[in-house]
Amino acid sequence: MKNAILFVAAVVMTLATQTAFAGQGVERLESPDAIEAVDDRLRAALNARGMTLVQVVHHAENARGVGESLPETRTFIFGNPQVGTPMMQCQGQVALDLPQKMVIREDEGRTLVEWNDPLYLAERHGLEGCDLPLDKVVEALNGIAAEAAGQ
Structure with missing residues (x-):
């Protein structure tokens, strides 16, 4: 009985975490492939x-450098100034979230691809009144993530 209760609690916590991510503007795809292929x-x-690839941050490598461990996690920082510049002209603080970022990370035998939903960022930074191609940005990021995940 105790194991059943613990199992139900774990399922509820997992679903709550996934729902919390959705409310925070984080998009996610899973890939069964190894992180190198992704x-x-x-x-x-x-x-x-x-797209201009500005930098790849290797978090697990950085963690090992200070004697810590972390599943393989990489943040790709990239963008297109033709798209990002008008966003920053509209509202300078959006530079906090630009260039775009996409994270790939290992998680229990799968590789996750995660990124910020541009519509969430537009709401966060008050870009609604600007004439920006946000639907195209959404489409581009979704396509990039799907290709990375092998979908």
Whole structure:
């Protein structure tokens, strides 16, 4: 009985966490592939769309450098100044979230691809009154993530 209660509690906590992410503007896709394959596909998807890859932060490597451990986690920082500049002209504080970021990370035998929903960022930074191609940004990021995940 105790194990059943613990199992139900774990399921509820997992669902609550996933729901919390959705409310915070975090999008997520899963890939059954190893992180190296997802990394390669993400780089190819960015390159194919003419995105500038600014930096890749290797969090697990950084953690090892200070004697800590972390599942393989990489943040890709990328963008297109033709898209980002008008957003920053509309509201300068959006630079807090630009360039765009996409995280790939290992999680219990799967690789997750995660990114910020541009519509959430538009709401967060008050971009609603600006004439911006946010639907195209959403479409581009969804496509990049799907390609990276192998979908």
